[in-house]
Amino acid sequence: MKKIVYVKDLCCERCARRVAEKLQLSDKVLKAKSDFKKNRIFVEVSSELTDEELKTLVQAQDQEVISIELRIGIFG
Numbered sequence: 001m002k003k004i005v006y007v008k009d010l011c012c013e014r015c016a017r018r019v020a021e022k023l024q025l026s027d028k029v030l031k032a033k034s035d036f037k038k039n040r041i042f043v044e045v046s047s048e049l050t051d052e053e054l055k056t057l058v059q060a061q062d063q064e065v066i067s068i069e070l071r072i073g074i075f076g
Contacts, residue, residue: 002044002071005054008064010036019061026057042071 010016016036023032023041028049034041045054055065 001047001049002042003051003054004069004071005041005043005058006066006069007039007041007058008066010034010039010041010063012036016041019058019063022061023057028053029057039066 010019013036016034020032020034020041023029023043026049028046029043030046031044032041033043041058043054051068054068058065
């Protein structure tokens with residue numbers, strides 16, 4: 001399942017990359033890529049991971065989660 005996590009402030013590319021790398025250490029996060037300019041993190045997660053658990057993982061990286069949305073699109 002692909003989702004977008006919107007966060008309050010990814011200060012720089014290095015910090016954003018660190019957050020994505022830390023998320024990928026979780027068994028339930030298959031892929032993670034961050035976009036610090038738009039304050040969002042694209043994740044591909046197993047169906048077992050709830051939004052609340054994902055929020056907790058992101059917040060453990062000192063990031064304030066604004067929202068989590070299902071990623072919908074042609075290449076979804």
